Amino acid sequence: MARIRLILDTRKSSKSATSGLYPVALRLFHKRQRLIRLPYYTSMHGWDNSNHKFKKSVLVNKSQDCDYINKLIYDRCHLAKKLIDELGDTLNTITVDSLVEHIKIAWSEKENSTIKQKITNTLSLEEWGEVIINRKLKANQPGTAKWYRGAINAIKKFNKGKDIKLYDITVTFLKEFEAHHDHLGNSKNGISAYLRGIRSIYNSAIKEDRFIPIKNSFMHYKIPRTTRTKKRAISKEKLLAIRDLEYGKGTEIWHTKNYVLVMFNCRGMNFIDLAKLKVKDVDNDRLRYGRSKTGQPLSVKITVELALILSYYLVGEKEEDDFIFPVGYDGSPENYKHYMSHRRRVNKQLKIIGADAGIEQNLTTYSIRHSWATIAKFLGVSIEVISESLGHNSLKTTEIYLKHFHNEVLDEANEKVVS
Numbered sequence: 001m002a003r004i005r006l007i008l009d010t011r012k013s014s015k016s017a018t019s020g021l022y023p024v025a026l027r028l029f030h031k032r033q034r035l036i037r038l039p040y041y042t043s044m045h046g047w048d049n050s051n052h053k054f055k056k057s058v059l060v061n062k063s064q065d066c067d068y069i070n071k072l073i074y075d076r077c078h079l080a081k082k083l084i085d086e087l088g089d090t091l092n093t094i095t096v097d098s099l100v101e102h103i104k105i106a107w108s109e110k111e112n113s114t115i116k117q118k119i120t121n122t123l124s125l126e127e128w129g130e131v132i133i134n135r136k137l138k139a140n141q142p143g144t145a146k147w148y149r150g151a152i153n154a155i156k157k158f159n160k161g162k163d164i165k166l167y168d169i170t171v172t173f174l175k176e177f178e179a180h181h182d183h184l185g186n187s188k189n190g191i192s193a194y195l196r197g198i199r200s201i202y203n204s205a206i207k208e209d210r211f212i213p214i215k216n217s218f219m220h221y222k223i224p225r226t227t228r229t230k231k232r233a234i235s236k237e238k239l240l241a242i243r244d245l246e247y248g249k250g251t252e253i254w255h256t257k258n259y260v261l262v263m264f265n266c267r268g269m270n271f272i273d274l275a276k277l278k279v280k281d282v283d284n285d286r287l288r289y290g291r292s293k294t295g296q297p298l299s300v301k302i303t304v305e306l307a308l309i310l311s312y313y314l315v316g317e318k319e320e321d322d323f324i325f326p327v328g329y330d331g332s333p334e335n336y337k338h339y340m341s342h343r344r345r346v347n348k349q350l351k352i353i354g355a356d357a358g359i360e361q362n363l364t365t366y367s368i369r370h371s372w373a374t375i376a377k378f379l380g381v382s383i384e385v386i387s388e389s390l391g392h393n394s395l396k397t398t399e400i401y402l403k404h405f406h407n408e409v410l411d412e413a414n415e416k417v418v419s
Helices: 066-093 096-111 114-119 125-138 142-158 171-183 188-207 236-244 252-265 271-276 304-313 333-356 365-378 383-390 395-403 406-418
Strands: 003-008 022-030 032-042 286-290 297-301
Touching: 003 066, 022 066, 022 096, 032 066, 032 096, 066 096, 125 142, 125 188, 142 171, 142 188, 142 333, 171 188, 236 252, 236 365, 252 271, 252 304, 252 333, 252 365, 271 333, 333 365, 365 383, 383 395
Parallel strands: none
Antiparallel strands: 003 022, 022 032, 286 297
């Protein structure tokens, strides 16, 4: 009598080269053994070997609808067993390979039923993407919404201007999209940004039960690894030389100089957080605000220099909800373009300030943050303290953040030792 059961195929040759996961298979024994692979993958830890199903509690399975997959693989196993029962003594006249073919035919006929219709639902990338984009806009995250929109537009352009069903975003489609942009000479960072946006939309549709794929394409396709753009930290001496620069009071470049010193005094504050600062954020000798990127609350002691700068902007009859600086940004999508325009003007002024201070590196609003972190590291401040100062959610983020400055800092230290 033929025997059949569900297993996880953990042979080395079966392991996915991209995801590192193993396929579920139907092990059939009829005179000889055969394995019939199913289009579902998990880790050894993610497979319940006793009950022959996916474990819902394991992290590697979180992006998959385990209940639905377990139902599908059970149905396939049950259908195969039913076919074997129906064949009865006829089994003795057929080979194991012939039995495998009959099982696949039975599955194919079944998949033409309502199950296949459910799997191949018609939700499209742009349709679900608009839902996600609108959520980000309501949450006052226009930058993230813009990222999603750019990713969708890139896919549509590649797809000859047409929207695409989530079901049609296959591993082959993703590889062709990547190859197309490689051919155009686009950077790995840009391609990766597009694909991470698409992956986020795709996976959110799965998590919210709006889309049930036969297999998650992003579990079998590896997004190109990004390369960190070369940024050189500005030395403390060069950065502080900005203090001695003199510009006409109230001019745009004068305000920009103040922004540099405020961000530096506030432990490498992001420019967007400076733009959102309000009068009520000044609490006696501290400046309290929430990071725009993570919402993490931060509290910075007001230094003598920071107090002097703030005294100019806080003068007069200002209300608690008034912005401290002229760039004032409320985080809303309506004012996002105004904020971006102001940031571009500030970066333009920073080029002049950098040249006036004798700074060879490109001085931008973001290089101030990188420089603060690198100077702190060079002075012996622990990674843990730097991480908390920057408002990072994990030490790993801080380590990656500082990694590309590593050789530069060591070279400078070596010069001080040997000279």
